[in-house]
Amino acid sequence: MTIITFCNIKGGCGKTTGAISFASWLERYQKKRVHLVDANQQGSSNYWLRYLDTAMTSSHITDPDKIIELLPELNEEYDFVVVDGVPEVMEINKNLLCFSDSSVSPIQPVGLDIEAFCNKTLRLIKLARKVSRGLPSVAAAYLSRASVRSSSKQKALPQLDKIPEIKLLKTIIHDRKVVGDCFTEEAVIWDFKKNKTFLDSTQSAVKEFESLSQEIYELLKEI
Template sequence: MAVIIALINQKGGCAKSTTAVHFAHWLGKLGKRVMLVDADAQRSSSQWCSRMEQAIATQVLQSPDDLLEQLGELAAAVDFLVVDGPAGLSEATRAILMRADLAVVPVQPSGIDLQSAADAVRLIKQAQLVREGKPPAVMFLSRAVKGTKLKDEALGLLGKFSPQFKVLKSVIHQKQAIADSSGQAATVWELSGQPAKEAAREYERLFKEIMGVLP
């Protein structure tokens, strides 16, 4: 049975889909059998994966019933199921949290995004009440700008969600190479240039940290 890792946040633009695709690709590089489940109405992650030279197996599931019924079935055939959750805290998100082994919440350093994170935390807590503490959840700062006061303030505010929700030390900084990766049907590992290499190192640190907190 696969480990089901769900990336969720109601706020668009937090790099949820970008992180999901890069995570699935990274797991594949490790030799793991991985599938990405696209639960977002825009279907950006599944379309991205289908265009990649080394295509990642994907499945589009968007209704709460399909997610509840099929995530477990899909997990039986792989090592890792990476779920790109929908925008908006819908019933589909609740369904995902009823099946996930770990919830990962990417957060941008802005007031609106931090409020959205609080809403996601509430949904996760509700699932944990039903499932006796599952799924554990982690948060990380995405699309941050180095050396800014906003980044430091955001990290401080995220810390208020702990100890129930672990705030990862890894931070993904905003880089054009990351923004370009989808349009080029690639990940930062396939792109050239120093910014892409730096982004790859940041993702590597993040994903290793996520693997380290798996139950």
């Protein structure tokens, strides 16, 4: 039983897409019993999940006290609990991290986003570790929504790799149209996997999310 929280206080970095994609990968390809927790007031991931072809269950929990009450119970019931965190510095994020075996932070490779992660999200992870005496055990990060042609990702990688508290994943998720269209198409990236008639960029997106999911999964085995 493992809890993974996709966490970054910066909005628009790909937390919801990452959480949905990884949770559905666990269920679809690893045959795991997975529960998705949407902690955001908007409820985007909980809403998205309703329209997917999946038996995965979900909860929309936005009360910090309810997180403390319900996360341990869900952890006992399912193989994996995947949490879509909140894009703000709030008590609920600290509570989520205090009960998470791992945090995974998508970060856009631009100066303000890297600065926000280092000054706020990373501080929150460190605080949770002090409060919980060690959780999350593993804090991982990956570059998300990177421009295919921009060199900004090559500049961002050395910056993030220097942070000792963070395991920087090798996979880079690029900003591709198919990823952004998944929500409106009532689909998840894996729905495009077998259809070879799609554009090469679509298949590249599928491969990137496969690589990311496998990296996170292997990381969790070390806990």
